[in-house]
Amino acid sequence: MTDKSITNSGEQRTPATREETRSMERYLRPAVDIVETQEGLTIITDLPGVDRENLEVGIDKGILTIQGQVKSAAKGNDVYREFDLMNYYRQFQLPEVIDQEKTRAEFANGVLTLRLFKAEAAKPKRIEVQVA
């Protein structure tokens, strides 16, 4: 299954990452679920605290970039902290079989759902055998 799947397992072919040394900002790598169906890929990302206006999703040269800016509006003095809201950034290398024009994105309750569809040529086809 692994060699047939359309995303790479492991991190061997990591897409271009942002130069961390020059950037003063810190980024969080949001958690994702990636599910492949016969129709295409569904990428679900948790981006809590991001506004719809501050969310950027783009595909450039086969690389999908998800970027979200967070405005923290915490009030009062901190008593106890478990998380820090930071900007989100994550990239994925998309396989060539994805039809980039058909991508759809939904954003609700801090979760981004991207649906990417496979190009017609890459879909599995069932061929009926005629009985003579």
Next chain:
Amino acid sequence: MANWEMFRELDNLRREVDEAFRGVGLGRVLAPQFLTGAGTKRFPLVNISEDASDVFVEALVPGIDPKAVEISVLRNTLTLSGERKAPETEKTHVWHRNERGIGKFSRTIELPAEIDPNRITAQCRDGLLTVTLSKAETAKPKKIAVSVS
């Protein structure tokens, strides 16, 4: 002021230790193994802050319908519970990444002050839940005017 910071650090340490040992008691050892109960991962993550009159609790609840989050208060504890549902997918699928957890959650947090149970508001925006709890009158600092005789 340095003293105050030290107590805060101690309080944080106590919270961390409480959290680490939650569910490790004897009751859990004797309980049947197949009832796994609550997961070991903390969910949702919370931040607690306060000012003179209110306590603010922020929790990360992405992907949860705000109406389905249950918030309850008992004395000075706040309980958040609900369920994060699995994404809807077709039957024939392959998982390439599975980093987001799913399932039911319940978390109880100790609040830093006595609160007034009748004045609590909760707001959920983009997966970030903010609960504002008013401190009880007895827990608020009171100004006392000095009268000059």
